[in-house]
Amino acid sequence: MENETRRRRRPGRREGEGGRRLHSAGAAIVVSLVALLVSLLLNAPGLHKSAQIQPEGWKRDVALGVTGPLDTASSTLLLDQPRRALKAALGRSGDDVVDTAVAVPEPAPEPEAPVARPEPLTRPLHTARQPLRIWIGGDSLVVVPGESILRAVASRPSIVPAAPIDGRIATGLERPDVFNWFTHIRDLMRSQRPGAVVVMFGGNDDHGFMTGVAEGVTIGSFGSGSWEREYRRRVRGIMDTVTRNGAHLTWIGLPISRDGEQTRRYDTINAIVQSEAAKRPGRVHYLDTYFFFAGSDGGYAQYVTDASGRLVKMRADDGVHFERPAGDRIAQEVLRVLGERFRLRDGP
């Protein structure tokens, strides 16, 4: 009986360092749960966007199933207003907006009769006074080669970066909801007016899930006819957006990866890019990186012997991304391409 009474008695207060009051585990659970639930409502627009831009699969479906009603409830109760005000104050009102518009230029009409052989392109001259403005962008794969390119051009007054490297993790051409490259590149071509553009896309596009597809259009699995048509349209759109603004485009092809299946999927993407680049000679150059990083047996190799005979780590531990020596190798090739396309005079 005495034990029973003792068990029911409220525990005495106990204080921690600095006189703070200790609470029960129940209070810890209640505060944690309530705070999380309320913050879910307060952050609902951002969480709903995070759910939308997840990779396809059951996790995305569940996240959308949860955050969709939350977003609606938050909006109805005006609980999303503090977040919107905070975002506006930070100048980031667009953060929670999902933009899936694939804004690409209309393809050029096919000529009815064979046209005369096009005139050979001139090689514009760029000097320290009139430097070639270069812009580098794409998914996370472009970051390391991009840094190497910028390092290489630092000592060349005839080339200047138009903007910092625009490498965005987990993006590509399949998911404009994650990041809309079509709108971004269109705006960038107008605002920065680069003369040379270097891009790398496709590292996150090796699956069959696309957003921004026109209503009524169904996309099949990766590599299917409908998938290829839509992906080709997007590749073509990027190429035309760049070239119709007068810039030269170097498209870095996807490398061999540690996962053989993934490499095969990358081959499919590379083939599309390569064939579209071939239709735009002198304006788009496809840079094949496959054999830069293949081992002596032609397969994937993380370590490759470089030109000086040293064994160097070319690929990151994830089997896809590049290490600095690989970036330098790609940069060397990009500069060679630019040197062929432009007259770059660094001296007086």
Next chain:
Amino acid sequence: VLFPTATFAIFFMIVLPASWALMRHGGLWRPFIIAASFVFYAGWDWRFCFLLAFSILWNQGFALAIHRTGAARSRKQLLVAALAGNLGLLGYFKYYGFFVTSTNNLFAQLGIDLPLDVRSIVLPVGISFFTFMAISYVVDVYRGDFEPTGLGKFAAYLSFFPHLVAGPIVRPGELIPQLETPRDPRYVDTSRAFFLIGTGLFMKVVIANYLAANIVDEVFGAPELHSSPEVLIGVYAYAVQIYADFFGYTNIAIGIALLLGFTFPQNFDAPYSATSITDFWRRWHMTLSRWLRDYLYIPLGGNRGSRIFTYRNLMLTMLIGGLWHGAGWTFVAWGAIHGSALVAERWWRARPGFVERPPTAWRRAWHRFVTFQVVCLAWIFFRAQSFSDAWDVITQLFTAWGEPSPLITGGVLAAIAVGIGSQYLPRRLPLALMARFSRLPIPAQAAVLSLALLVIHAMGPEGVAPFIYFQF
């Protein structure tokens, strides 16, 4: 599973009540927390759960064998075998490629072509942390400082998810006794836990990510394209970024453990307010520095010999500490800079006739300034991918003054000011804030936390970059 993600929040909201519900039943609680920790670890790669399980069985087996063996020689042999297993595992997963390429290239310079095979090996997340904790368990048992515990308790100690992937490095004597007795559900230090989680999230999600995206990555990516002031601020920003990232992670880890009823040791104590490198190492990654002291520096002989012998031990400890952070010569250089500075400080104080001058405010400020510059110099090597990259950063610090510096914005300077300024706040301030928070009614506490989560989520970037220390 990263801490600042919805996935972890869901995971923790299941584990927290379940853990307290099962706490009184040790026989149920331990299997539950081990299973939860393995689920947490499997979030990266389920295959490495076998590695963690192997480490548990290997070290528990040797700890028991050492404890039961009477002969000193046999005990030593068992210890060497246990350490060989741990270091072999770490060496294979973390350093194999580094040693093979270094050896190949060394012999190639001598004109000898070695047929050493370089394999592509994936580094299991957190391996450096749980291996060090496992070593401390076996060594403590060998030294007689600690009696081996049961397999379940040891498994819970090594795999306990709050510390599993990036520390703090908790000693057996600190955690295993807590695992042996149920935590008291009446007295949980919730205000400290929420304060640590809140500040940790803010430092990681807002400060570290902002600095990385707005100056650090650009400056270290192509230093030649930036002015000297930009490079200088970029280096300071990296110092704040890595502190905010790791301090943030540790705070969250300690806070989560507190909510579950467990106390972890402090890992940071305002390191950028240090007045010497010796002082810095009493404040930065404190659980690693004491591990290095107790399991490396002292076994090497510590300061129990001539001065030269002590300097050698200091240098070796810091070089190995550098290599622990990453399989690369730049990490060794980072350790060498710290080791040299520690040796220089010891030598300076050991000079005949040296008298410690009374600390004045100016002298303290000057010492703090110089210490911070040495720490930042070392960070350049830590962040750079090669010596040539580090050299480019250092060169650019002196050769491009007077050029435009668009990356130095108010936001960047404010984030640096928050990162460094927070280390100079009076210690009573957080204590007072926590005390005041703890006296709020439960609904008010939940409201404050919700608002904090709103601000952190809104100010943070879309998506969260992995913690820097995961790669170590």
